[in-house]
Structure formats: structure tokens, C-alpha cells
Amino acid sequence: MISMDDFAGTAAMIQLILRRDKIIIPLLILFVTLFVAFVAASFINLYSDESLRMGFYLQMKNNPTVVTLLGSVLDPSIGALTAWRVGFPASLIIGLISVFLMVRHTRSEERKGRLELINSTKVGRQAVLSAALITTFGVNLIIAVLIGLGLISRGLDAYSSLVLGMSLAAFGCLFAAITGVAVQLTESSGDARYLMAGLLVGFFIVRVFGWDGGDYVWVSWLSPYGWVHHIGPFAGNKIWIFAIFLAFIPGLTALAYWLSSMRDLGAGIITQRPGPARASKNLRSSLALAWRLHRGMLFFWIIIFVLMGTMLGFTAQTVTDMIITNPQFVNLILQLGGNAGVTDSYFTMMLAFLGEVFAFYAILATLKLQSQESNKYSEMVLTSSVSRSQWAVSNLVFAVLAPALVLIIFALSMGLSYGLITNALSDVTIRILGAALMYLPAIWLFTGISMLLFGLVPRLAAFSWVALVLVVIIDLLGEFFDLNQWILDISPFTHVPRLMVGDEISSSLILLFVAAMALIFVGIWGYRRRDVNG
Amino acid sequence: MSVIEIKKLTKYYGKFQALNEVNLTVKEGEVYGFIGPNGAGKSTTLRILLGLLHKDGGNVRLMGKDPWKDAVTLHQRLAYVPGEVNLWPNLTGGEVIDLMGRLRGGFDPERREELLKRFKLDPTKKCSAYSHGNKQKVALIAAMVSDVELYIFDEPTLGLDPLMESVFRKCIKELQKEGKTVLLSSHILSEVEALCDRVSIIREGQIIETGTFEELRHLTRTSITVDTIQPITGLKELSGVHNISMEGTHAQFSVDAEKIDAVLIYLTQFGIQSLLSAPPTLEELFLRYYGAEYASMSQEELAGE
Numbered sequence: 001m002i003s004m005d006d007f008a009g010t011a012a013m014i015q016l017i018l019r020r021d022k023i024i025i026p027l028l029i030l031f032v033t034l035f036v037a038f039v040a041a042s043f044i045n046l047y048s049d050e051s052l053r054m055g056f057y058l059q060m061k062n063n064p065t066v067v068t069l070l071g072s073v074l075d076p077s078i079g080a081l082t083a084w085r086v087g088f089p090a091s092l093i094i095g096l097i098s099v100f101l102m103v104r105h106t107r108s109e110e111r112k113g114r115l116e117l118i119n120s121t122k123v124g125r126q127a128v129l130s131a132a133l134i135t136t137f138g139v140n141l142i143i144a145v146l147i148g149l150g151l152i153s154r155g156l157d158a159y160s161s162l163v164l165g166m167s168l169a170a171f172g173c174l175f176a177a178i179t180g181v182a183v184q185l186t187e188s189s190g191d192a193r194y195l196m197a198g199l200l201v202g203f204f205i206v207r208v209f210g211w212d213g214g215d216y217v218w219v220s221w222l223s224p225y226g227w228v229h230h231i232g233p234f235a236g237n238k239i240w241i242f243a244i245f246l247a248f249i250p251g252l253t254a255l256a257y258w259l260s261s262m263r264d265l266g267a268g269i270i271t272q273r274p275g276p277a278r279a280s281k282n283l284r285s286s287l288a289l290a291w292r293l294h295r296g297m298l299f300f301w302i303i304i305f306v307l308m309g310t311m312l313g314f315t316a317q318t319v320t321d322m323i324i325t326n327p328q329f330v331n332l333i334l335q336l337g338g339n340a341g342v343t344d345s346y347f348t349m350m351l352a353f354l355g356e357v358f359a360f361y362a363i364l365a366t367l368k369l370q371s372q373e374s375n376k377y378s379e380m381v382l383t384s385s386v387s388r389s390q391w392a393v394s395n396l397v398f399a400v401l402a403p404a405l406v407l408i409i410f411a412l413s414m415g416l417s418y419g420l421i422t423n424a425l426s427d428v429t430i431r432i433l434g435a436a437l438m439y440l441p442a443i444w445l446f447t448g449i450s451m452l453l454f455g456l457v458p459r460l461a462a463f464s465w466v467a468l469v470l471v472v473i474i475d476l477l478g479e480f481f482d483l484n485q486w487i488l489d490i491s492p493f494t495h496v497p498r499l500m501v502g503d504e505i506s507s508s509l510i511l512l513f514v515a516a517m518a519l520i521f522v523g524i525w526g527y528r529r530r531d532v533n534g
Numbered sequence: 535m536s537v538i539e540i541k542k543l544t545k546y547y548g549k550f551q552a553l554n555e556v557n558l559t560v561k562e563g564e565v566y567g568f569i570g571p572n573g574a575g576k577s578t579t580l581r582i583l584l585g586l587l588h589k590d591g592g593n594v595r596l597m598g599k600d601p602w603k604d605a606v607t608l609h610q611r612l613a614y615v616p617g618e619v620n621l622w623p624n625l626t627g628g629e630v631i632d633l634m635g636r637l638r639g640g641f642d643p644e645r646r647e648e649l650l651k652r653f654k655l656d657p658t659k660k661c662s663a664y665s666h667g668n669k670q671k672v673a674l675i676a677a678m679v680s681d682v683e684l685y686i687f688d689e690p691t692l693g694l695d696p697l698m699e700s701v702f703r704k705c706i707k708e709l710q711k712e713g714k715t716v717l718l719s720s721h722i723l724s725e726v727e728a729l730c731d732r733v734s735i736i737r738e739g740q741i742i743e744t745g746t747f748e749e750l751r752h753l754t755r756t757s758i759t760v761d762t763i764q765p766i767t768g769l770k771e772l773s774g775v776h777n778i779s780m781e782g783t784h785a786q787f788s789v790d791a792e793k794i795d796a797v798l799i800y801l802t803q804f805g806i807q808s809l810l811s812a813p814p815t816l817e818e819l820f821l822r823y824y825g826a827e828y829a830s831m832s833q834e835e836l837a838g839e
Contacts, residue, residue, distance in 0.1 A: 276626055385607075
């Protein structure tokens with residue numbers, strides 16, 4: 001059982017974490033805080049005029065597509081608009097940060113054997129878990145306070161500002177606590193991360209199912225995203241909802257401690273099964289090895305996007321029904337999506353919303369090459385009869401085809417579930433698929449960027465993420481401001497034709513494809529010529 | 535025929551010169567030791583031999599071919615165990631052995647079973663669950679399972695327990711009997727001494743000595759332990775005598791190879807009761823080259839105690 005001695009040295013461990021992460025923690029805090037401040041600032045700049053703001057509010061409130069993804073707007077004030085707009089993305093980011101910090105300072109430490117070193121000194125068994133939890137909770141609270149202060153400095157209501165900050169922090173702390181449990185269960189840090197990423201997405205799917213305009217709003221109470229939304233900062237401030245968080249966070253934390261006291265160092269509650277003593281007959285080429293390395297991630301993404309697609313296709317019917325029965329909505333949609341059909345506009349928006357996510361996958365898959373090299377796994381392969389181009393291409397197959405496959409599966413699940421619900425398996429599935437495929441050149445551009453960096457300057461391969469973040473920022477800005485066309489043109493997603501709402505395939509799309517392929521080839525060329533780091 | 539021929543090999547990492555005109559020749563059927571402290575350039579040399587790194591100057595031939603250009607063909611004829619073994623965490627040891635063997639063009643399953651038994655390795659564990667030593671075993675088996683001409687080991691016994699170390703030595707001896715060529719980099723001197731026909735000593739990117747052990751021994755000192763009837767005097771004044779420690783009639787010191795004769799004649803006047811002379815070990819050989827650097831350090835350590 002747990003005794004006080006088990007906590008000895010917690011303070012020293014916290015210091016160690018803060019020293020190791022003295023750059024990354026402030027950066028993460030700054031990132032979330034600035035994101036919220038930026039959204040608030042754009043609302044202040046763009047919609048200071050009350051009637052304009054009212055228009056925007058009505059438009060957003062009455063657009064079921066937007067409501068599905070972001071929840072309903074509760075109030076036309078600047079504060080409520082900000083809270084509504086940041087609610088989902090900021091929760092997701094703060095959740096990811098909490099998962100990252102917790103796994104990094106618990107299970108990863110244990111995996112690398114450092115924990116053994118620490119535990120053999122005067123540090124108690126539970127000190128590492130305690131230090132990770134305290135630090136992560138602390139980071140969340142700091143983010144909450146800074147978000148609050150940022151909004152107050154903009155002249156928004158102080159109490160509501162803090163409620164908004166705290167609602168996000170509560171979400172983060174909840175995920176920190178869940179991660180505390182997850183790292184006790186799995187033996188590898190990678191498994192713990194997958195489990196948590198799955199939960200973050202899973203709760204989002206639950207939230208979409210219980211969307212605010214649908215028939216199952218009660219389902220939204222089963223998802224922490226829903227709780228954050230229902231708190232409604234600047235629009236009611238239902239602070240009693242914090243009680244739900246406050247019930248789960250200590251409960252899960254206690255569970256984490258209990259599990260941690262039960263298990264051996266290095267072991268997980270779910271023990272790793274022994275694997276095969278012989279490799280399967282197929283594991284005999286670099287492509288087969290690449291498949292082994294990529295398949296877990298691929299299956300994970302396929303499952304997530306089948307669920308997501310099915311859910312969005314399912315919701316599409318309700319959305320369309322609502323719109324069709326209300327002439328006011330029809331007008332609105334027609335304004336938004338030209339003279340295209342209501343459903344078509346809906347699917348177009350869903351694809352636009354998720355396009356960048358597939359680019360995320362493309363980078364993740366390409367950078368496997370980088371992690372294989374820095375972990376010195378590639379060395380084993382490259383000193384056997386596998387050439388560098390073979391090894392690069394084997395991995396690139398998955399960085400190019402796997403995102404395409406996930407995208408196609410997503411489009412099909414969306415189309416089929418919509419078709420089944422409406423009892424009309426019309427050509428809409430094919431048209432969604434066609435529209436989805438238009439995203440491929442833009443997605444592959446990120447495969448190309450990652451491969452280029454990996455091939456020429458592997459040290460900077462992580463800058464692929466910077467490129468993606470820049471594009472996301474441009475796309476986000478484009479949502480609020482009348483940006484110069486040339487700025488918008490930087491984002492490859494600007495060049496994706498919205499086939500379902502009447503766009504046609506343009507030459508810039510073909511150019512994008514050519515550029516993506518060129519970058520990939522230059523990357524391979526560079527990789528063949530450079531030193532393999534080790 | 536030379537399996538490995540390195541001439542004036544030079545390599546820079548940025549401005550840092552990692553290798554400075556390294557020469558190394560390994561003949562067919564030879565077990566060759568490549569020794570030096572950490573960071574001396576052993577791994578860099580091996581990685582150039584394997585076509586993982588570019589060379590900045592000099593000439594390298596591996597089995598008559600260019601290790602950079604002909605990497606793929608050459609790699610079918612050799613097996614390599616890296617210094618720091620890292621294996622895919624989600625593959626089992628058995629899978630890694632099979633995969634590596636197949637990538638090198640196939641292997642004998644009986645040999646695999648035999649090696650698994652000798653090294654006492656459980657092949658069903660995931661690589662993430664193996665200890666450091668067990669990972670090393672997986673890599674060693676994966677290399678030795680293949681029937682190739684050349685085996686390259688970078689610090690192969692790091693992390694192995696003494697029992698497994700001796701299994702490894704036996705395996706190398708067998709490879710030697712089969713006429714295979716082995717290049718073994720190490721800083722564990724007893725291992726090199728037990729296994730290798732010839733050695734090269736590398737230091738700060740330069741080869742400072744090459745030869746058989748016999749050839750290298752002349753460079754160093756023989757240690758002598760002697761008991762005499764009368765206490766020895768005047769030992770300090772003799773040239774070529776070092777590290778003297780005396781306790782009454784018992785004395786211990788080391789002598790330069792070329793002075794042994796003179797010293798022994800000198801000793802006889804004190805009446806020798808027993809005399810023990812030990813040939814220099816590689817340890818001593820080694821310390822002679824690095825001694826200067828470590829001497830000051832050990833002095834400080836002594837002062838600290």
C-alpha cells in the first residue's frame with residue numbers, strides 16, 4: 001500500500017521536470033494563450049460593430065454544419081463568440097499538451113531506464129507520478145490564469161474570462177488524470193499515447209453524435225468536450241458543471257496511484273504477450289518491414305475515420321432535414337455555397353475542416369524515416385542488402401498511399417452512412433469521393449516537404465510541422481479576415497477545388513501535384529547522397 | 535588477398551577531424567582487432583566501411599569494391615553488429631533474426647536454433663522487453679546466422695555477462711576456423727588479446743600502432759616480482775625501471791623490454807629467492823599510449839581519497 005515515504009523526493013522530481021522542459025513548457029503555455037487571445041482579438045477587430053456581430057452570430061447559430069463541429073453559439077457578445085470558437089480546438093490542444101507531459105515524465109522515463117536510477121535514490125515510488133501530475137496540473141492552471149488575464153486585458157468581463165480559462169484547464173487536468181491511469185496500464189509509452197489519442201478523438205465523436213441541434217443532445221453530456229461547451233463562459237457561466245470535472249479528476253488520480261502501487265517497475269497492468277518466435281513468411285523485404293512499422297498507425301487512423309465518417313454522414317441527414325424545412329436556412333446555405341445543394345455544402349465543409357488532418361498523417365508517416373534513423377533502426381536495414389532508395393521508397397509508399405486510403409475510407413463511410421440513413425444510395429457517395437480525392441495533392445505536398453527536409457537536412461525534419469502550422473494559421477486567418485489572395489495562395493488547401501459546390505479542377509492543382517512529387521524525388525536523391533546519422 | 539584495405543582515410547564532421555589518414559589492412563581469414571578509447575574513431579571507420587558515411591579523403595576498398603557505390607552487393611557478403619544495438623520495439627527477437635537473415639539472402643534454420651541455444655535467448659519476447667545484453671544477443675545471432683565472408687562487430691560484448699562473452703569468443707574461434715574474416719572493434723583488451731591475430735590501435739583519429747601481439751610486446755615493459763635475501767638497493771637509479779614498489783625483501787617493478795638483461799644481472803647480487811616475470815598485457819600496452827592522459831587523473835583521484 002501507499003505510505004508517505006512513497007512521496008519522498010517529489011519536489012526534487014518537479015524541479016527536474018521543470019529543468020528538462022524549461023523551453024518546451026513555456027512555449028506550450030504561450031501557444032494556447034496566444035491562440036485564445038488571437039481569436040478574441042479578431043472578434044474585437046472585425047465585429048466591434050454590434051449589428052455586424054449579430055449577423056455573424058445568427059449566421060453561425062443557424063448553420064447546422066458549424067453547430068455540429070463547434071457547438072452552438074450561445075450569445076452574440078465578443079466573449080461568448082470567443083468561448084464558442086476556441087472551445088473545441090483549445091480543449092483538444094490543452095488535452096494533447098497534458099497527455100504529452102504526463103507520458104513524457106512517467107512511462108517514457110520508465111522505458112528509458114532512468115526511473116530505475118531515480119528510484120534507487122531517496123525518491124519514493126510515487127514521486128515520479130506525483131511530480132508529473134503536479135506539474136501538468138500546474139501548467140493547466142497557469143494556462144487558465146493567462147487566458148483569463150489576456151481576455152480581461154481586452155476589456156472582457158473578468159469573472160467570465162476566468163471561467164473560460166478554468167473550463168479549458170479542467171479539460172486538461174481531466175486528461176492528465178486519465179493519462180496517469182493509462183500509463184499504468186500499458187508497458188510502452190507509444191501504446192499509452194495511442195490510447196489517449198484514441199480517447200481524445202473518441203470523445204469528439206461522442207460530442208458530434210450529441211450535437212446541439214440534434215435529437216440526442218443528452219449524449220453530449222457523456223463527453224468532456226460537451227461539458228466545456230455547456231459551462232458556457234460569457235453565456236450563463238454554469239459553474240456547477242465544474243463539479244463533474246472535480247468528481248472525475250481526484251477519482252482518476254486515486255485510481256492511478258492505486259494501480260501504480262500494484263505493479264512492478266517497468267511492467268504494465270496489461271502485460272505484454274510474448275510474440276512469435278519466427279517471423280512470418282512475408283517478413284522478408286524492406287517493404288514488408290515498413291508495413292510492420294506503419295500498420296498500427298494506419299489501422300488506428302482507419303478506425304477513427306470510419307467512425308468519424310459514419311458519424312458525420314449520419315448527422316448530415318438531420319442537418320439537411322432541418323435546413324429543408326426552414327426556408328431561411330436554405331437562403332443562408334445558398335449564400336454560402338453558391339447554388340449547390342444543401343447536403344453538398346455540408347460535405348464540402350466537412351472535407352475542408354478535416355483536410356489538414358490528413359496532411360498531419362502524411363507528415364507523421366514520412367517522419368517515420370527520421371525516427372527510424374535517429375533510433376538507429378535504419379542502420380540495421382541499410383547494412384543488409386537494402387539500398388537507401390529501397391528503404392526510403394518502402395516507407396514513402398505508406399506516407400503517400402496510406403493518407404489517401406484513410407481519406408477514401410473516410411469519404412466512403414460518410415457517403416455510405418448518409419446514403420443508408422436517407423435510404424437512397426445515390427451518386428452522392430461517388431461525388432464525395434471525387435471531392436475528397438482533390439485534397440490528395442495538397443496532402444502529398446506535406447509528404448514532399450517532410451521527405452525533402454529528411455533527405456537534405458535531417459536535423460530540420462521537424463520543421464515539416466512548422467510548415468503545417470503556418471498553413472493552418474493561414475487557413476484560420478482566411479476564415480476571419482479578408483486576406484490578400486497571395487497570402488491565401490501560400491496554403492496548398494486554397495488550391496483544392498470544392499468540386500461539390502461547382503469548382504473545377506484547375507491548373508494550380510496539377511502544379512501542386514507536380515511540386516509534391518518533385519519534392520519527394522529530391523528528398524530521395526538527397527537521402528542517397530548524405531551520411532546516415534547515428 | 536585483402537578483404538579490407540583502407541589507405542589514408544580522412545573524415546571530418548564539420549570542422550572536427552574524426553579520422554586523420556587512417557591505414558588499415560585486413561587479410562582474408564584474419565581476426566583483426568581494432569582498439570581505442572571511446573570517441574577515437576573506431577565506429578566512424580566502420581561506418582565508412584559500411585557505406586553509411588562519406589569519406590572526405592583517402593581510399594577504401596572492401597572485398598575489392600567501393601563500399602559507398604557497391605554498398606548493396608557488398609552487404610550481401612557481410613554481417614554487421616552496431617556498437618549500440620537498437621531494435622524495433624514491436625518486433626520479437628526471433629522476428630528480427632529471421633528478417634535480418636533473409637535480407638542478407640537467407641540462412642540455415644539449424645544454425646539459428648543452435649545459436650539461440652548457445653546464447654540462451656528467448657526469441658518470443660518483444661525487443662522493447664529485452665535487456666541491453668539480450669538485445670546485443672539478438673544482434674549477434676542475427677549477424678552470425680548468416681553464412682557470409684566478413685563479420686564486422688562494433689564493441690560486441692558490451693552488456694554481455696562473462697558467460698555469454700565466452701560463448702561469443704567460441705563463436706568467433708569457430709568462424710576463424712571456417713576461414714571467415716572478422717573485424718572486431720573493442721576497448722575490452724582481454725577480449726581482443728584472446729581473439730585477434732593482429733590489432734591496430736587508434737587514438738584521436740590516428741592509427742598509432744599496428745601489428746601482431748608479438749610485434750607490439752617489444753614496445754612495452756615486462757613486470758617483475760622478485761623476493762631477495764638482502765633488500766635491493768639502487769633500483770631507482772637503474773635506467774629502464776619503472777613503477778617500483780618495495781617492501782623489505784619483496785620488490786615489484788616493470789622493466790623496458792631492452793633493459794631486462796641488465797636488470798636481471800643487477801638483481802642477482804642481492805640473492806634471488808623467487809622471481810616472477812609476466813609479459814605485458816594489452817592493458818599495459820594500452821596504458822602506455824594513453825597513460826599520460828590518465829596519469830594526472832588517477833593522481834587527483836588518489837589525492838581525493
